[in-house]
Amino acid sequence: MPGDAGRTLRQRHDVLLLDLDGTVYAGPHAIPGARDALVVDGGPRLFYVTNNASRSPASVAAHLNELGFPATESEVVTSSQSAARLLAEQLPAGAAVLVVGTEALADEVRAVGLHPVRRFEDSPVAVVQGHSPDTGWPILAEATLAIRAGAYWVASNVDTTLPTERGLCLGNGAMVAALRVATEREPVVAGKPAAPLMEDSVRRSGAHAPLMVGDRIDTDIAGANAVGMASLLVLTGVSTPADLLRAPVEHRPTYLAASLAALDADAGTLVFAPDQRVRVRRESGDIVVRVDEGVDALAVLRSVLVEAWRDPEFAAVRGEDPVSAAVADQLA
Structure with missing residues (x-):
């Protein structure tokens, strides 16, 4: 740049x-x-x-403060807030919205003047779906009924996985996928x-x-x-x-x-540009790399990506010599 x-x-x-x-x-x-x-x-x-729509901005800010990061509630922007805004722009005040998610998501629905419910029998005109570790078949069934009946459907996000201290676990997108299959409908997405x-x-x-x-x-x-x-x-x-x-x-x-x-x-x-210490060429469908000793692996990656993105039809990235091969293995 x-x-x-x-x-x-x-x-x-x-x-x-x-x-x-x-x-x-x-x-x-x-x-x-x-x-x-x-x-x-x-x-x-x-x-x-x-x-992640499972916690309120105040709760997120408190967690950040506990970890030593400066944060106030007003400096936290969540997909649940954006989802609630989208709902408020489409629905009349007081409209019933079936919430698939935590009470923090329900609170955002209330904050924009809408009425959160948890049952199809409460006549929801919309469904909002956000991550909750407690989401199960019963609430997904209520949402399925509402969406199939024509309810406006907003998903806070469609991340298929969620990083945790134990590794990647299923995210809200995995639950959205279940409703997508059951309803043959697509949600409006609020989050990234x-x-x-x-x-x-x-x-x-x-x-x-x-x-x-x-x-x-x-x-x-x-x-x-x-x-x-x-x-x-x-x-x-x-x-x-x-x-x-x-x-x-x-x-x-x-x-x-x-x-x-x-x-x-x-x-x-930090931008993507060729590095004179990294020679990159195409050979038999591969991207072949020769790297000067001591070059940082990310500098190599940035150079390789210039070539890879120019034409993504390649089989593999490989090194021309043992030193280069060791670096190329880090990119696999």
Whole structure:
């Protein structure tokens, strides 16, 4: 990106829009190094943007404070809030909305003047669906009846997985998929990669030059691209180098780094560009790499991605010599 060289990411942006799960924390624990990277004097303001609709903004802020991150309720933007806004724009005041999710999601429905219910017999005109670890067949059955009867359906997000301290577990998107199959309908999506949550984040933060920071190319990065926003992918959560190699255009970040520590790096070193220490060529359907000794694996990846994204029809990435092969193996 022109003008990146010599300026850090902090210096380029007035607001950091931070994903939570997999970027700032994993379950009850902070991502290693995240607190030191974010809790600094000066620099851009921090807003926390999450697809997870299971907790209230106040609860999320309290959890962040417990982990040592500065956060207020007003600095947390959730997909449940965006979902409630979408409902309020379509429904009359007081309309019944069947809630598939936690009471935190129901509270957001109440906050926009709508009436949350849990049964089809309460005549809901809409269904809103967000993540809850307690979601089961009974509430999905109520939602199925309502959607098949014509209810307006909003999903907070469609993440198929959710990062936890134990690993990846099923996310709200897996439950949305069950209703999609049962109803043959598609929901309106509020959270990343759809635009509503990103638009709400920019509006509420007042950002002029925001940077979306996240760990998933299919949500965080795609969401930023949907609204023309710069993005940083950190490899602390879901997406891997292998995912990037064949990423479609809408899933490609502006910057790539191992962790949030890169916020203090020269922004020009984090973009995707050829590196003279990395030679990349095509051979028999493969991308072949020759790397100078001591080159960082992410510098290699950025160079390889320039070639991979130019023409994604390749079989594999391999090294030309033992040193290069060892680095290329990290990209598989």
